[in-house]
Amino acid sequence: EIVLTQSPGTLSLSPGERATLSCRASQSVNSNSLAWYVQKVGQAPRLLIYDASTRATGIPDRFSGSGSGTDFTLTISGLEPEDFAVYYCQQYGGSPVTFGLGTKVEI
Amino acid sequence: QVQLQESGPGLVKPSETLSLTCTVSGRSITSNYWTWHRQTPGKGLEWIGNIHYSGRTNYNPSLKSRVTIFIDTSKTRFSLKLSSVTAADTAVYYCVRGDGWHLYWGQGTLVTVSS
Numbered sequence: 084e085i086v087l088t089q090s091p092g093t094l095s096l097s098p099g100e101r102a103t104l105s106c107r108a109s110q111s112v113n114s115n116s117l118a119w120y121v122q123k124v125g126q127a128p129r130l131l132i133y134d135a136s137t138r139a140t141g142i143p144d145r146f147s148g149s150g151s152g153t154d155f156t157l158t159i160s161g162l163e164p165e166d167f168a169v170y171y172c173q174q175y176g177g178s179p180v181t182f183g184l185g186t187k188v189e190i
Numbered sequence: 191q192v193q194l195q196e197s198g199p200g201l202v203k204p205s206e207t208l209s210l211t212c213t214v215s216g217r218s219i220t221s222n223y224w225t226w227h228r229q230t231p232g233k234g235l236e237w238i239g240n241i242h243y244s245g246r247t248n249y250n251p252s253l254k255s256r257v258t259i260f261i262d263t264s265k266t267r268f269s270l271k272l273s274s275v276t277a278a279d280t281a282v283y284y285c286v287r288g289d290g291w292h293l294y295w296g297q298g299t300l301v302t303v304s305s
Contacts, residue, residue, distance in 0.1 A: 133291035175290035
């Protein structure tokens with residue numbers, strides 16, 4: 084099973100600042116099959132990025148994904164108030180599908 | 191717009207079987223894979239398994255001995271059964287479309303295992 088380690092656990096920033104979130108895999112993720120989600124309290128996760136760097140429909144371009152192999156990054160270029168939430172990475176290149184434990188972005 | 195809605199008991203007794211159904215609207219269920227995830231504060235998000243509309247299934251090895259996912263194409267829904275539940279199975283259960291990344295999620299349903 085591929086274990087995904089997200090860091091930091093919590094990121095304290097202000098609106099307008101740049102956020103850089105890391106997701107490291109215990110082994111190489113096939114075909115860069117990695118997605119990023121954002122989750123707010125009481126809601127289901129919402130897809131931001133898939134295939135490591137492709138933005139999902141309707142996602143603003145301040146969100147970008149990069150990386151390959153075992154190291155992946157989600158960058159939010161300028162935090163908006165609605166971006167303060169928990170972010171998860173997910174790999175779907177190997178079975179079973181696995182998720183990281185999340186990074187909380189707080190004010 | 192695809193919509194998914196989980197339904198089922200919110201409380202299940204230990205050792206019994208958890209049963210949930212996901213009703214799909216806005217798109218035919220006779221395409222794609224359909225997946226169940228769950229989320230707990232301790233373990234985070236966990237993939238339970240998925241089913242192809244043809245009936246082919248894939249399960250998480252950690253749950254495989256207790257999980258069954260089946261599909262009812264005529265009623266545009268798919269279901270999850272998890273047997274011999276314990277308190278560790280208390281979680282929010284989500285149904286989603288697809289077998290990789292997921293654009294469409296149900297709102298989630300909390301299932302508590304308690305006597």
